[in-house]
Amino acid sequence: MNKEPFLDYIGNYITLSKEEEALLFSKIIERNYLKDQYIVQQGDVCKSVNFILSGCTKTFYIDAAGQEHIVGFSIADWWTSDLGSFITQSPADFHVQCIESTKILQFRYEELEVLYQEIPKLERLFRKITERAFVASQKRIIRNFSLTAKERYRIFKDTYPKIEQRVPQYMIASYLGITKEFLSKIKRQLSLEK
Template identity: 75%
Template sequence: MNHKTLLDYINKHINLTVEEEAILFSKVVHRNYLKDQYIVQQGDTCKHTNFIISGCTKTFYMDEKGQEHIVMFSIEDWWTSDLGSFITQTPADFNVQCLENTQLIQFTTESLEALYIEIPKLERFFRKVAERAIVASQKRIIQNFSLSAIERYQIFKKTYPEIDQRVPQYMIASYLGITKEFLSKIKSELIQKQ
């Protein structure tokens, strides 16, 4: 399994010695998931936080009517999990499902706690990862309240430049909180403006 992707990501924020790298990788699990497999299911306790080596996932909430509400896509070099469930070890509010065959490096709460003790600078690193996730979540909430659908789509295109080609349009519409038909109309309008 390729450790280089995670090491490159970590090294953007902190530097690990060769010994620290060995400790880090002694505490992780490598997993391969097939397209459509669930990493986390709503109602189950999220046991891992996951760094994506390759592949694509969606994080979504399924309401009582069976309607899917996508809150996030994750691709290479991104993290995915139900963070609230992972931190509190309570039932997950969200599902995380693979949209492609996906390779992950997984951390359990126990392995993270051990790493924080053995390599204290990793605690700061993971705090920064969690802080960025919280900020992104808050920005998304504000955007959903304050921006038009076309503005939300333009932000989506900047945030996820490759996703448009990797996931079905109805999922992008769900992420934006609009219908697939309305998304088609927005895309047509943007093409006409070019």
Template identity: 55%
Template sequence: MNISVFRDYIKNVITLSDNQESLLFSEVKERKYLKGQYILQQGDPCHFLNFVVSGATKTFHLDDKGNEHIFRFAIEKWWATDLPSFINQDISNTNIQCLENTVVVQISLESFEKLTQEIPQFERFFRLLFQNVSITLEKRIINNLSFSAKERYLLFREEYREFEQRIPQYMIASYLGISKQYLSEIRNQLTSEL
């Protein structure tokens, strides 16, 4: 089972006893998805926190006109979850789709609550994780409001180097809020500046 990748990720943040580790193993499950499959579809409640062991996903909203608005990618050791829907067990406003064959470790809300109650360190782990999600989201909103498309692309390349080789350019353009043609122009301009 690929749970060892998840366990090692957790152990980089908190220390677990053997009993706590056994509890962790008993409360999570591994799930495999094929490229193109959905982990979550808009309109359904998000039942799991999804930790990506291998593969890649995109999280996006489909508007009333059928336009796709990508706002998150996830690769190995990233999380792919609709947090508001998961916590409130409400319908999701997002889709999570696999861009590659993907393996995730899933934690249900019931297991999440059990782990945070029975292993105090998990409360801290998830608090730190949720804080980072909030900080990243706020930073992204401010960048989108303050920076030009070129500056946003340069930031994307700097912060998410590993994504550019694995994510199609038109999806990166959607994430940046620009057309794929405009992204191509920006990339050509950057190449000519070298």
């Protein structure tokens, strides 16, 4: 297991001793998923939070009419999960599916609870991660209410350039809450403005 990317990531929040690192990695599962495989499925209880080492995932739900609604993407050094399901251990509202072959570090619910007892500073790490996710979610809600589709696309493009290059346009359109045809129209307009 290549520990460095994750250790670099958590080093932004906390410092672990060598003993704490060893305990942490004894409780983590490294998993590989193929393109199109699900990490979480809507209706199942989400048993883990997942740190992405490589690859890309989408988080989405399917409405009663069978329409897919993408609520997020995740790439290397990001987290993916149905956090509400994980925290409450109740059925997931979202699917998490791999857009590319994806390698993750999995933190299972029961093991994470043990780690919180053994390494209390991990609670601070996961609190900070959850806070950041909450703030991002709130900002996205405000943008969806107050900005045009064109403005939302510009923000997406500027904020997540690595994702736009890797994800099909119809998925970006779903994330923005528009049709792929309307996204194509927006992109044409923006190219004419340059």
